[in-house]
Amino acid sequence: MTRTRRFSPQAEAVLRALAADPSEWRYGYELGREVDLKAGSLYPILMRLADRGLLESSWEEAPVAGRPPRHLYRLTGAGLAVAAEVAAKAAARSAAEQDRPGTQGSLRGAW
Incomplete structure (x- = not known):
């Protein structure tokens, strides 16, 4: 299993x-700056996602002179499907939290 x-x-x-x-x-x-993660957290995540077949990676083809080539990442088809599933679950969790009594999004707890 x-x-x-x-x-x-x-x-x-x-x-x-x-x-x-x-x-x-x-x-x-660029990803690290966008999601506010330092390299020590980001790169292990990227490696695990790639190991699961959710990301493909490549080396920069034409690096800037004086700088080593950089690694590039993008989602695979399977990764895109998983990302959509993760987004749907997050939206469902958010909706459930808003509907819980005593929370700001709940009409039941507002009266």
């Missing part, structure tokens, strides 16, 4: 950022 673990909030943020434009190759540094 295969056990799938839930993605961390940080991994979900990376998936969402990559899913915003799935055909676009993204640099790790």
Whole structure:
């Protein structure tokens, strides 16, 4: 039996950022700035996602002179499907929290 673990909030943020434009190759540094993760957290997430077949990676073809080539990342077809599933689950969790009595989004708790 295969056990799938839930993605961390940080991994979900990376998936969402990559899913915003799935055909676009993204640099790790750019992703880290967008999702507010330092390299020590971001790159292990990227490696795990790639190991699961959710990301493809490539080296920059024409690096700027004086700078080493950078790694690029984008979602695979499977990664895009997982990102959509993660987004749907997050939306369902958010809706459930808003509907809970005593929360701001609930009419039942507002009266």
